[in-house]
Amino acid sequence: MKDSWGPLKALAVATVINGIGDVVLCSVLGYGIAGAAWATMASQVVAGYMMVEALNKKGYNGFTLSVPSFSELQNIYNLAAPVFITMTSKVGFYSLIVYFATSMGVQSVAAHQVMIQIYCLCTVWGEPLSQTAQSFMPELMYGVNRNLSRARMLLKSLVIIGALTGLILGCIGTSVPWLFPQAFSPDAAVIKEMHTVLVPYFIALSITPSTHSLEGTLLAGRDLKFISMSMSGIFSLGALVLLLLTGGGYGLAGCWWALAAFQWSRFGIALRRLTLRDGILYSDDLTRYKFGLQKTA
Known part of the structure:
Protein backbone atom coordinates (compact mmCIF):
# COMPACT_ATOMS: atom_id res chain seq x y z
CA MET A 1 0.00 0.00 0.00
CA LYS A 2 3.11 2.21 -0.16
CA ASP A 3 2.73 2.94 3.55
CA SER A 4 6.20 2.69 5.06
CA TRP A 5 5.48 5.03 7.98
CA GLY A 6 2.96 2.70 9.62
CA PRO A 7 5.39 -0.22 10.04
CA LEU A 8 8.22 2.19 10.91
CA LYS A 9 6.26 3.74 13.78
CA ALA A 10 5.22 0.31 15.04
CA LEU A 11 8.81 -0.94 14.87
CA ALA A 12 10.15 2.14 16.68
CA VAL A 13 7.64 1.81 19.52
CA ALA A 14 8.23 -1.96 19.76
CA THR A 15 12.00 -1.40 19.94
CA VAL A 16 11.64 1.08 22.78
CA ILE A 17 9.27 -1.21 24.69
CA ASN A 18 11.54 -4.21 24.17
CA GLY A 19 14.65 -2.30 25.24
CA ILE A 20 13.09 -0.82 28.37
CA GLY A 21 11.44 -4.14 29.20
CA ASP A 22 14.77 -5.99 28.92
CA VAL A 23 16.47 -3.55 31.27
CA VAL A 24 13.67 -3.52 33.85
CA LEU A 25 12.75 -7.20 33.82
CA CYS A 26 16.25 -8.64 33.38
CA SER A 27 18.61 -6.24 35.12
CA VAL A 28 16.36 -4.59 37.74
CA LEU A 29 13.88 -7.32 38.66
CA GLY A 30 16.18 -10.25 37.86
CA TYR A 31 13.80 -12.35 35.75
CA GLY A 32 16.60 -13.35 33.39
CA ILE A 33 15.73 -14.91 30.05
CA ALA A 34 12.07 -15.15 31.02
CA GLY A 35 12.01 -11.37 31.45
CA ALA A 36 13.51 -10.93 27.99
CA ALA A 37 10.80 -13.18 26.57
CA TRP A 38 8.02 -11.19 28.26
CA ALA A 39 9.51 -7.92 26.98
CA THR A 40 9.64 -9.28 23.45
CA MET A 41 6.06 -10.56 23.70
CA ALA A 42 4.78 -7.19 24.91
CA SER A 43 6.60 -5.32 22.14
CA GLN A 44 5.18 -7.63 19.46
CA VAL A 45 1.62 -7.28 20.77
CA VAL A 46 1.89 -3.49 20.72
CA ALA A 47 3.45 -3.54 17.23
CA GLY A 48 0.69 -5.81 15.94
CA TYR A 49 -2.00 -3.54 17.39
CA MET A 50 -0.40 -0.45 15.83
CA MET A 51 -0.22 -2.11 12.41
CA VAL A 52 -3.88 -3.13 12.57
CA GLU A 53 -4.77 0.44 13.51
CA ALA A 54 -2.79 1.67 10.50
CA LEU A 55 -4.88 -0.63 8.28
CA ASN A 56 -8.10 0.55 9.93
CA LYS A 57 -7.27 4.14 8.98
CA LYS A 58 -7.21 2.98 5.34
CA GLY A 59 -10.79 1.68 5.53
CA TYR A 60 -10.22 -1.88 6.72
CA ASN A 61 -11.54 -3.50 9.87
CA GLY A 62 -8.54 -5.46 11.06
CA PHE A 63 -10.22 -6.67 14.25
CA THR A 64 -13.02 -8.51 12.44
CA LEU A 65 -12.80 -12.31 12.56
CA SER A 66 -14.10 -14.49 9.74
CA VAL A 67 -13.71 -18.07 8.55
CA PRO A 68 -12.02 -18.15 5.13
CA SER A 69 -13.60 -20.17 2.36
CA PHE A 70 -11.81 -22.98 0.58
CA SER A 71 -11.10 -20.77 -2.45
CA GLU A 72 -9.66 -18.07 -0.20
CA LEU A 73 -7.44 -20.63 1.53
CA GLN A 74 -6.32 -21.85 -1.87
CA ASN A 75 -5.43 -18.30 -2.91
CA ILE A 76 -3.43 -17.84 0.27
CA TYR A 77 -1.69 -21.15 -0.32
CA ASN A 78 -0.82 -20.21 -3.91
CA LEU A 79 0.88 -17.07 -2.65
CA ALA A 80 2.35 -18.24 0.65
CA ALA A 81 3.68 -21.70 -0.21
CA PRO A 82 6.25 -20.61 -2.85
CA VAL A 83 7.41 -17.73 -0.65
CA PHE A 84 7.73 -20.15 2.28
CA ILE A 85 9.88 -22.48 0.20
CA THR A 86 12.03 -19.57 -0.93
CA MET A 87 12.61 -18.26 2.59
CA THR A 88 13.22 -21.76 3.94
CA SER A 89 15.86 -22.37 1.27
CA LYS A 90 17.68 -19.15 2.18
CA VAL A 91 17.60 -19.82 5.92
CA GLY A 92 18.55 -23.45 5.33
CA PHE A 93 21.64 -22.50 3.37
CA TYR A 94 22.82 -20.04 6.01
CA SER A 95 22.21 -22.71 8.64
CA LEU A 96 24.34 -25.16 6.67
CA ILE A 97 27.18 -22.64 6.60
CA VAL A 98 26.94 -22.27 10.38
CA TYR A 99 26.90 -26.05 10.75
CA PHE A 100 30.07 -26.52 8.71
CA ALA A 101 31.77 -23.53 10.36
CA THR A 102 31.17 -24.97 13.84
CA SER A 103 33.01 -28.15 12.86
CA MET A 104 36.24 -26.25 12.10
CA GLY A 105 37.29 -25.23 15.59
CA VAL A 106 36.82 -22.37 18.01
CA GLN A 107 38.79 -19.79 16.00
CA SER A 108 36.81 -20.47 12.82
CA VAL A 109 33.50 -20.24 14.67
CA ALA A 110 34.50 -16.95 16.30
CA ALA A 111 35.67 -15.49 12.99
CA HIS A 112 32.52 -16.64 11.21
CA GLN A 113 30.28 -15.09 13.87
CA VAL A 114 31.99 -11.74 13.43
CA MET A 115 31.82 -11.82 9.64
CA ILE A 116 28.25 -13.10 9.39
CA GLN A 117 26.99 -10.45 11.82
CA ILE A 118 28.60 -7.66 9.80
CA TYR A 119 27.28 -9.29 6.63
CA CYS A 120 23.71 -9.43 7.95
CA LEU A 121 23.95 -5.82 9.10
CA CYS A 122 25.03 -4.75 5.61
CA THR A 123 22.48 -6.83 3.70
CA VAL A 124 19.63 -5.07 5.51
CA TRP A 125 20.46 -1.98 3.47
CA GLY A 126 19.45 -3.77 0.29
CA GLU A 127 16.06 -4.99 1.52
CA PRO A 128 14.26 -1.65 0.86
CA LEU A 129 14.95 -2.20 -2.85
CA SER A 130 12.90 -5.40 -2.70
CA GLN A 131 10.14 -3.62 -0.79
CA THR A 132 10.15 -0.79 -3.33
CA ALA A 133 9.77 -3.25 -6.19
CA GLN A 134 6.92 -5.06 -4.43
CA SER A 135 5.17 -1.74 -3.75
CA PHE A 136 5.48 0.01 -7.10
CA MET A 137 5.80 -2.79 -9.64
CA PRO A 138 2.29 -4.34 -9.40
CA GLU A 139 0.45 -1.29 -10.75
CA LEU A 140 2.94 -1.08 -13.64
CA MET A 141 2.71 -4.80 -14.43
CA TYR A 142 -0.99 -5.56 -14.12
CA GLY A 143 -2.73 -2.47 -12.76
CA VAL A 144 -5.26 -0.23 -14.49
CA ASN A 145 -2.48 1.97 -15.84
CA ARG A 146 -0.27 -0.92 -16.91
CA ASN A 147 3.05 0.20 -18.39
CA LEU A 148 5.73 -2.43 -18.86
CA SER A 149 8.27 0.03 -20.26
CA ARG A 150 8.09 2.05 -17.05
CA ALA A 151 8.37 -1.18 -15.06
CA ARG A 152 11.56 -2.05 -16.91
CA MET A 153 12.93 1.45 -16.31
CA LEU A 154 12.13 1.15 -12.61
CA LEU A 155 13.87 -2.22 -12.41
CA LYS A 156 16.91 -0.81 -14.21
CA SER A 157 17.07 2.02 -11.67
CA LEU A 158 16.74 -0.38 -8.76
CA VAL A 159 19.48 -2.65 -10.08
CA ILE A 160 21.84 0.30 -10.63
CA ILE A 161 21.11 1.63 -7.14
CA GLY A 162 21.63 -1.89 -5.81
CA ALA A 163 24.96 -2.22 -7.61
CA LEU A 164 26.23 1.09 -6.21
CA THR A 165 24.93 0.24 -2.76
CA GLY A 166 26.54 -3.18 -2.94
CA LEU A 167 29.93 -1.75 -3.89
CA ILE A 168 29.78 0.81 -1.08
CA LEU A 169 28.62 -1.75 1.48
CA GLY A 170 31.18 -4.24 0.23
CA CYS A 171 34.01 -1.75 0.67
CA ILE A 172 32.84 -0.66 4.12
CA GLY A 173 31.95 -4.16 5.29
CA THR A 174 35.32 -5.50 4.14
CA SER A 175 37.41 -2.58 5.41
CA VAL A 176 36.17 -2.74 9.00
CA PRO A 177 37.29 -6.33 9.78
CA TRP A 178 40.38 -5.85 7.61
CA LEU A 179 41.67 -2.61 9.15
CA PHE A 180 40.15 -2.83 12.64
CA PRO A 181 39.91 -6.54 13.49
CA GLN A 182 40.89 -5.88 17.12
CA ALA A 183 37.51 -4.24 17.61
CA PHE A 184 35.98 -7.71 17.43
CA SER A 185 38.67 -10.00 18.81
CA PRO A 186 42.23 -9.67 20.15
CA ASP A 187 43.01 -13.28 19.19
CA ALA A 188 45.53 -13.42 16.34
CA ALA A 189 44.19 -16.78 15.13
CA VAL A 190 40.64 -15.40 14.91
CA ILE A 191 41.85 -12.33 13.04
CA LYS A 192 43.74 -14.52 10.59
CA GLU A 193 40.57 -16.54 9.91
CA MET A 194 38.61 -13.33 9.37
CA HIS A 195 41.14 -12.12 6.80
CA THR A 196 40.97 -15.37 4.82
CA VAL A 197 37.31 -14.78 3.91
CA LEU A 198 37.50 -11.09 2.92
CA VAL A 199 37.51 -11.71 -0.84
CA PRO A 200 34.47 -14.04 -1.00
CA TYR A 201 32.84 -11.88 1.65
CA PHE A 202 33.11 -8.82 -0.61
CA ILE A 203 31.92 -10.75 -3.66
CA ALA A 204 28.87 -12.10 -1.82
CA LEU A 205 27.95 -8.79 -0.21
CA SER A 206 28.38 -6.58 -3.28
CA ILE A 207 25.72 -8.38 -5.34
CA THR A 208 23.12 -8.79 -2.60
CA PRO A 209 21.24 -5.45 -2.97
CA SER A 210 20.78 -5.94 -6.72
CA THR A 211 19.55 -9.47 -6.07
CA HIS A 212 16.95 -8.08 -3.65
CA SER A 213 15.59 -5.75 -6.33
CA LEU A 214 15.32 -8.58 -8.87
CA GLU A 215 13.63 -11.01 -6.50
CA GLY A 216 11.29 -8.26 -5.29
CA THR A 217 10.24 -7.72 -8.91
CA LEU A 218 9.60 -11.43 -9.37
CA LEU A 219 7.45 -11.41 -6.24
CA ALA A 220 5.58 -8.35 -7.51
CA PHE A 226 9.73 -20.00 -10.66
CA ILE A 227 11.05 -18.33 -7.51
CA SER A 228 10.41 -21.38 -5.34
CA MET A 229 11.76 -23.89 -7.88
CA SER A 230 14.86 -21.87 -8.69
CA MET A 231 15.64 -21.22 -5.05
CA SER A 232 15.23 -24.90 -4.22
CA GLY A 233 17.62 -25.79 -7.02
CA ILE A 234 20.16 -23.16 -5.98
CA PHE A 235 19.94 -24.41 -2.40
CA SER A 236 20.60 -27.99 -3.48
CA LEU A 237 23.55 -27.07 -5.69
CA GLY A 238 24.87 -24.65 -3.09
CA ALA A 239 24.76 -27.33 -0.42
CA LEU A 240 26.72 -29.65 -2.71
CA VAL A 241 29.34 -26.96 -3.41
CA LEU A 242 29.56 -26.23 0.30
CA LEU A 243 30.09 -29.90 1.07
CA LEU A 244 32.81 -30.23 -1.59
CA LEU A 245 34.68 -27.10 -0.56
CA THR A 246 34.66 -27.83 3.15
CA GLY A 247 35.47 -31.49 2.54
CA GLY A 248 38.35 -30.45 0.28
CA GLY A 249 40.09 -28.66 3.12
CA TYR A 250 39.29 -25.07 2.12
CA GLY A 251 38.16 -24.27 5.65
CA LEU A 252 36.09 -21.22 6.50
CA ALA A 253 37.00 -19.58 3.19
CA GLY A 254 35.26 -22.48 1.44
CA CYS A 255 32.04 -21.66 3.29
CA TRP A 256 32.17 -18.06 2.13
CA TRP A 257 33.05 -18.96 -1.44
CA ALA A 258 29.97 -21.19 -1.42
CA LEU A 259 27.92 -18.24 -0.12
CA ALA A 260 29.32 -16.03 -2.89
CA ALA A 261 28.31 -18.64 -5.48
CA PHE A 262 24.87 -18.89 -3.86
CA GLN A 263 24.29 -15.13 -4.05
CA TRP A 264 25.54 -14.73 -7.61
CA SER A 265 23.45 -17.69 -8.75
CA ARG A 266 20.36 -16.01 -7.33
CA PHE A 267 21.27 -12.80 -9.13
CA GLY A 268 22.03 -14.46 -12.47
CA ILE A 269 18.93 -16.64 -12.58
CA ALA A 270 16.59 -13.81 -11.52
CA LEU A 271 18.15 -11.43 -14.06
CA ARG A 272 17.83 -13.99 -16.82
CA ARG A 273 14.19 -14.61 -15.96
CA LEU A 274 13.28 -10.92 -15.99
CA THR A 275 15.03 -10.21 -19.29
CA LEU A 276 13.28 -12.97 -21.26
CA ARG A 277 11.21 -11.59 -24.13
CA ASP A 278 8.22 -13.65 -23.03
CA GLY A 279 8.78 -12.83 -19.33
CA ILE A 280 6.65 -10.80 -16.96
CA LEU A 281 8.24 -7.49 -18.01
CA TYR A 282 7.65 -8.02 -21.72
CA SER A 283 4.67 -10.34 -22.19
CA ASP A 284 1.05 -9.18 -22.47
CA ASP A 285 -0.18 -12.44 -20.92
CA LEU A 286 -2.05 -11.53 -17.72
CA THR A 287 -3.17 -15.04 -16.76
CA ARG A 288 -0.17 -15.54 -14.45
CA TYR A 289 -1.51 -12.81 -12.18
CA LYS A 290 -4.99 -14.31 -11.64
CA PHE A 291 -5.36 -16.12 -8.36
CA GLY A 292 -9.01 -15.23 -7.98
CA LEU A 293 -10.79 -12.22 -6.57
CA GLN A 294 -9.59 -11.25 -3.12
CA LYS A 295 -12.02 -10.16 -0.42
CA THR A 296 -11.32 -7.45 2.14
CA ALA A 297 -12.29 -7.84 5.78
Whole structure:
Protein backbone atom coordinates (compact mmCIF):
# COMPACT_ATOMS: atom_id res chain seq x y z
CA MET A 1 0.00 0.00 0.00
CA LYS A 2 3.11 2.21 -0.16
CA ASP A 3 2.73 2.94 3.55
CA SER A 4 6.20 2.69 5.06
CA TRP A 5 5.48 5.03 7.98
CA GLY A 6 2.96 2.70 9.62
CA PRO A 7 5.39 -0.22 10.04
CA LEU A 8 8.22 2.19 10.91
CA LYS A 9 6.26 3.74 13.78
CA ALA A 10 5.22 0.31 15.04
CA LEU A 11 8.81 -0.94 14.87
CA ALA A 12 10.15 2.14 16.68
CA VAL A 13 7.64 1.81 19.52
CA ALA A 14 8.23 -1.96 19.76
CA THR A 15 12.00 -1.40 19.94
CA VAL A 16 11.64 1.08 22.78
CA ILE A 17 9.27 -1.21 24.69
CA ASN A 18 11.54 -4.21 24.17
CA GLY A 19 14.65 -2.30 25.24
CA ILE A 20 13.09 -0.82 28.37
CA GLY A 21 11.44 -4.14 29.20
CA ASP A 22 14.77 -5.99 28.92
CA VAL A 23 16.47 -3.55 31.27
CA VAL A 24 13.67 -3.52 33.85
CA LEU A 25 12.75 -7.20 33.82
CA CYS A 26 16.25 -8.64 33.38
CA SER A 27 18.61 -6.24 35.12
CA VAL A 28 16.36 -4.59 37.74
CA LEU A 29 13.88 -7.32 38.66
CA GLY A 30 16.18 -10.25 37.86
CA TYR A 31 13.80 -12.35 35.75
CA GLY A 32 16.60 -13.35 33.39
CA ILE A 33 15.73 -14.91 30.05
CA ALA A 34 12.07 -15.15 31.02
CA GLY A 35 12.01 -11.37 31.45
CA ALA A 36 13.51 -10.93 27.99
CA ALA A 37 10.80 -13.18 26.57
CA TRP A 38 8.02 -11.19 28.26
CA ALA A 39 9.51 -7.92 26.98
CA THR A 40 9.64 -9.28 23.45
CA MET A 41 6.06 -10.56 23.70
CA ALA A 42 4.78 -7.19 24.91
CA SER A 43 6.60 -5.32 22.14
CA GLN A 44 5.18 -7.63 19.46
CA VAL A 45 1.62 -7.28 20.77
CA VAL A 46 1.89 -3.49 20.72
CA ALA A 47 3.45 -3.54 17.23
CA GLY A 48 0.69 -5.81 15.94
CA TYR A 49 -2.00 -3.54 17.39
CA MET A 50 -0.40 -0.45 15.83
CA MET A 51 -0.22 -2.11 12.41
CA VAL A 52 -3.88 -3.13 12.57
CA GLU A 53 -4.77 0.44 13.51
CA ALA A 54 -2.79 1.67 10.50
CA LEU A 55 -4.88 -0.63 8.28
CA ASN A 56 -8.10 0.55 9.93
CA LYS A 57 -7.27 4.14 8.98
CA LYS A 58 -7.21 2.98 5.34
CA GLY A 59 -10.79 1.68 5.53
CA TYR A 60 -10.22 -1.88 6.72
CA ASN A 61 -11.54 -3.50 9.87
CA GLY A 62 -8.54 -5.46 11.06
CA PHE A 63 -10.22 -6.67 14.25
CA THR A 64 -13.02 -8.51 12.44
CA LEU A 65 -12.80 -12.31 12.56
CA SER A 66 -14.10 -14.49 9.74
CA VAL A 67 -13.71 -18.07 8.55
CA PRO A 68 -12.02 -18.15 5.13
CA SER A 69 -13.60 -20.17 2.36
CA PHE A 70 -11.81 -22.98 0.58
CA SER A 71 -11.10 -20.77 -2.45
CA GLU A 72 -9.66 -18.07 -0.20
CA LEU A 73 -7.44 -20.63 1.53
CA GLN A 74 -6.32 -21.85 -1.87
CA ASN A 75 -5.43 -18.30 -2.91
CA ILE A 76 -3.43 -17.84 0.27
CA TYR A 77 -1.69 -21.15 -0.32
CA ASN A 78 -0.82 -20.21 -3.91
CA LEU A 79 0.88 -17.07 -2.65
CA ALA A 80 2.35 -18.24 0.65
CA ALA A 81 3.68 -21.70 -0.21
CA PRO A 82 6.25 -20.61 -2.85
CA VAL A 83 7.41 -17.73 -0.65
CA PHE A 84 7.73 -20.15 2.28
CA ILE A 85 9.88 -22.48 0.20
CA THR A 86 12.03 -19.57 -0.93
CA MET A 87 12.61 -18.26 2.59
CA THR A 88 13.22 -21.76 3.94
CA SER A 89 15.86 -22.37 1.27
CA LYS A 90 17.68 -19.15 2.18
CA VAL A 91 17.60 -19.82 5.92
CA GLY A 92 18.55 -23.45 5.33
CA PHE A 93 21.64 -22.50 3.37
CA TYR A 94 22.82 -20.04 6.01
CA SER A 95 22.21 -22.71 8.64
CA LEU A 96 24.34 -25.16 6.67
CA ILE A 97 27.18 -22.64 6.60
CA VAL A 98 26.94 -22.27 10.38
CA TYR A 99 26.90 -26.05 10.75
CA PHE A 100 30.07 -26.52 8.71
CA ALA A 101 31.77 -23.53 10.36
CA THR A 102 31.17 -24.97 13.84
CA SER A 103 33.01 -28.15 12.86
CA MET A 104 36.24 -26.25 12.10
CA GLY A 105 37.29 -25.23 15.59
CA VAL A 106 36.82 -22.37 18.01
CA GLN A 107 38.79 -19.79 16.00
CA SER A 108 36.81 -20.47 12.82
CA VAL A 109 33.50 -20.24 14.67
CA ALA A 110 34.50 -16.95 16.30
CA ALA A 111 35.67 -15.49 12.99
CA HIS A 112 32.52 -16.64 11.21
CA GLN A 113 30.28 -15.09 13.87
CA VAL A 114 31.99 -11.74 13.43
CA MET A 115 31.82 -11.82 9.64
CA ILE A 116 28.25 -13.10 9.39
CA GLN A 117 26.99 -10.45 11.82
CA ILE A 118 28.60 -7.66 9.80
CA TYR A 119 27.28 -9.29 6.63
CA CYS A 120 23.71 -9.43 7.95
CA LEU A 121 23.95 -5.82 9.10
CA CYS A 122 25.03 -4.75 5.61
CA THR A 123 22.48 -6.83 3.70
CA VAL A 124 19.63 -5.07 5.51
CA TRP A 125 20.46 -1.98 3.47
CA GLY A 126 19.45 -3.77 0.29
CA GLU A 127 16.06 -4.99 1.52
CA PRO A 128 14.26 -1.65 0.86
CA LEU A 129 14.95 -2.20 -2.85
CA SER A 130 12.90 -5.40 -2.70
CA GLN A 131 10.14 -3.62 -0.79
CA THR A 132 10.15 -0.79 -3.33
CA ALA A 133 9.77 -3.25 -6.19
CA GLN A 134 6.92 -5.06 -4.43
CA SER A 135 5.17 -1.74 -3.75
CA PHE A 136 5.48 0.01 -7.10
CA MET A 137 5.80 -2.79 -9.64
CA PRO A 138 2.29 -4.34 -9.40
CA GLU A 139 0.45 -1.29 -10.75
CA LEU A 140 2.94 -1.08 -13.64
CA MET A 141 2.71 -4.80 -14.43
CA TYR A 142 -0.99 -5.56 -14.12
CA GLY A 143 -2.73 -2.47 -12.76
CA VAL A 144 -5.26 -0.23 -14.49
CA ASN A 145 -2.48 1.97 -15.84
CA ARG A 146 -0.27 -0.92 -16.91
CA ASN A 147 3.05 0.20 -18.39
CA LEU A 148 5.73 -2.43 -18.86
CA SER A 149 8.27 0.03 -20.26
CA ARG A 150 8.09 2.05 -17.05
CA ALA A 151 8.37 -1.18 -15.06
CA ARG A 152 11.56 -2.05 -16.91
CA MET A 153 12.93 1.45 -16.31
CA LEU A 154 12.13 1.15 -12.61
CA LEU A 155 13.87 -2.22 -12.41
CA LYS A 156 16.91 -0.81 -14.21
CA SER A 157 17.07 2.02 -11.67
CA LEU A 158 16.74 -0.38 -8.76
CA VAL A 159 19.48 -2.65 -10.08
CA ILE A 160 21.84 0.30 -10.63
CA ILE A 161 21.11 1.63 -7.14
CA GLY A 162 21.63 -1.89 -5.81
CA ALA A 163 24.96 -2.22 -7.61
CA LEU A 164 26.23 1.09 -6.21
CA THR A 165 24.93 0.24 -2.76
CA GLY A 166 26.54 -3.18 -2.94
CA LEU A 167 29.93 -1.75 -3.89
CA ILE A 168 29.78 0.81 -1.08
CA LEU A 169 28.62 -1.75 1.48
CA GLY A 170 31.18 -4.24 0.23
CA CYS A 171 34.01 -1.75 0.67
CA ILE A 172 32.84 -0.66 4.12
CA GLY A 173 31.95 -4.16 5.29
CA THR A 174 35.32 -5.50 4.14
CA SER A 175 37.41 -2.58 5.41
CA VAL A 176 36.17 -2.74 9.00
CA PRO A 177 37.29 -6.33 9.78
CA TRP A 178 40.38 -5.85 7.61
CA LEU A 179 41.67 -2.61 9.15
CA PHE A 180 40.15 -2.83 12.64
CA PRO A 181 39.91 -6.54 13.49
CA GLN A 182 40.89 -5.88 17.12
CA ALA A 183 37.51 -4.24 17.61
CA PHE A 184 35.98 -7.71 17.43
CA SER A 185 38.67 -10.00 18.81
CA PRO A 186 42.23 -9.67 20.15
CA ASP A 187 43.01 -13.28 19.19
CA ALA A 188 45.53 -13.42 16.34
CA ALA A 189 44.19 -16.78 15.13
CA VAL A 190 40.64 -15.40 14.91
CA ILE A 191 41.85 -12.33 13.04
CA LYS A 192 43.74 -14.52 10.59
CA GLU A 193 40.57 -16.54 9.91
CA MET A 194 38.61 -13.33 9.37
CA HIS A 195 41.14 -12.12 6.80
CA THR A 196 40.97 -15.37 4.82
CA VAL A 197 37.31 -14.78 3.91
CA LEU A 198 37.50 -11.09 2.92
CA VAL A 199 37.51 -11.71 -0.84
CA PRO A 200 34.47 -14.04 -1.00
CA TYR A 201 32.84 -11.88 1.65
CA PHE A 202 33.11 -8.82 -0.61
CA ILE A 203 31.92 -10.75 -3.66
CA ALA A 204 28.87 -12.10 -1.82
CA LEU A 205 27.95 -8.79 -0.21
CA SER A 206 28.38 -6.58 -3.28
CA ILE A 207 25.72 -8.38 -5.34
CA THR A 208 23.12 -8.79 -2.60
CA PRO A 209 21.24 -5.45 -2.97
CA SER A 210 20.78 -5.94 -6.72
CA THR A 211 19.55 -9.47 -6.07
CA HIS A 212 16.95 -8.08 -3.65
CA SER A 213 15.59 -5.75 -6.33
CA LEU A 214 15.32 -8.58 -8.87
CA GLU A 215 13.63 -11.01 -6.50
CA GLY A 216 11.29 -8.26 -5.29
CA THR A 217 10.24 -7.72 -8.91
CA LEU A 218 9.60 -11.43 -9.37
CA LEU A 219 7.45 -11.41 -6.24
CA ALA A 220 5.58 -8.35 -7.51
CA GLY A 221 4.99 -10.13 -10.81
CA ARG A 222 3.73 -13.22 -8.94
CA ASP A 223 6.22 -15.44 -10.68
CA LEU A 224 6.11 -17.51 -7.53
CA LYS A 225 6.49 -20.99 -8.96
CA PHE A 226 9.73 -20.00 -10.66
CA ILE A 227 11.05 -18.33 -7.51
CA SER A 228 10.41 -21.38 -5.34
CA MET A 229 11.76 -23.89 -7.88
CA SER A 230 14.86 -21.87 -8.69
CA MET A 231 15.64 -21.22 -5.05
CA SER A 232 15.23 -24.90 -4.22
CA GLY A 233 17.62 -25.79 -7.02
CA ILE A 234 20.16 -23.16 -5.98
CA PHE A 235 19.94 -24.41 -2.40
CA SER A 236 20.60 -27.99 -3.48
CA LEU A 237 23.55 -27.07 -5.69
CA GLY A 238 24.87 -24.65 -3.09
CA ALA A 239 24.76 -27.33 -0.42
CA LEU A 240 26.72 -29.65 -2.71
CA VAL A 241 29.34 -26.96 -3.41
CA LEU A 242 29.56 -26.23 0.30
CA LEU A 243 30.09 -29.90 1.07
CA LEU A 244 32.81 -30.23 -1.59
CA LEU A 245 34.68 -27.10 -0.56
CA THR A 246 34.66 -27.83 3.15
CA GLY A 247 35.47 -31.49 2.54
CA GLY A 248 38.35 -30.45 0.28
CA GLY A 249 40.09 -28.66 3.12
CA TYR A 250 39.29 -25.07 2.12
CA GLY A 251 38.16 -24.27 5.65
CA LEU A 252 36.09 -21.22 6.50
CA ALA A 253 37.00 -19.58 3.19
CA GLY A 254 35.26 -22.48 1.44
CA CYS A 255 32.04 -21.66 3.29
CA TRP A 256 32.17 -18.06 2.13
CA TRP A 257 33.05 -18.96 -1.44
CA ALA A 258 29.97 -21.19 -1.42
CA LEU A 259 27.92 -18.24 -0.12
CA ALA A 260 29.32 -16.03 -2.89
CA ALA A 261 28.31 -18.64 -5.48
CA PHE A 262 24.87 -18.89 -3.86
CA GLN A 263 24.29 -15.13 -4.05
CA TRP A 264 25.54 -14.73 -7.61
CA SER A 265 23.45 -17.69 -8.75
CA ARG A 266 20.36 -16.01 -7.33
CA PHE A 267 21.27 -12.80 -9.13
CA GLY A 268 22.03 -14.46 -12.47
CA ILE A 269 18.93 -16.64 -12.58
CA ALA A 270 16.59 -13.81 -11.52
CA LEU A 271 18.15 -11.43 -14.06
CA ARG A 272 17.83 -13.99 -16.82
CA ARG A 273 14.19 -14.61 -15.96
CA LEU A 274 13.28 -10.92 -15.99
CA THR A 275 15.03 -10.21 -19.29
CA LEU A 276 13.28 -12.97 -21.26
CA ARG A 277 11.21 -11.59 -24.13
CA ASP A 278 8.22 -13.65 -23.03
CA GLY A 279 8.78 -12.83 -19.33
CA ILE A 280 6.65 -10.80 -16.96
CA LEU A 281 8.24 -7.49 -18.01
CA TYR A 282 7.65 -8.02 -21.72
CA SER A 283 4.67 -10.34 -22.19
CA ASP A 284 1.05 -9.18 -22.47
CA ASP A 285 -0.18 -12.44 -20.92
CA LEU A 286 -2.05 -11.53 -17.72
CA THR A 287 -3.17 -15.04 -16.76
CA ARG A 288 -0.17 -15.54 -14.45
CA TYR A 289 -1.51 -12.81 -12.18
CA LYS A 290 -4.99 -14.31 -11.64
CA PHE A 291 -5.36 -16.12 -8.36
CA GLY A 292 -9.01 -15.23 -7.98
CA LEU A 293 -10.79 -12.22 -6.57
CA GLN A 294 -9.59 -11.25 -3.12
CA LYS A 295 -12.02 -10.16 -0.42
CA THR A 296 -11.32 -7.45 2.14
CA ALA A 297 -12.29 -7.84 5.78
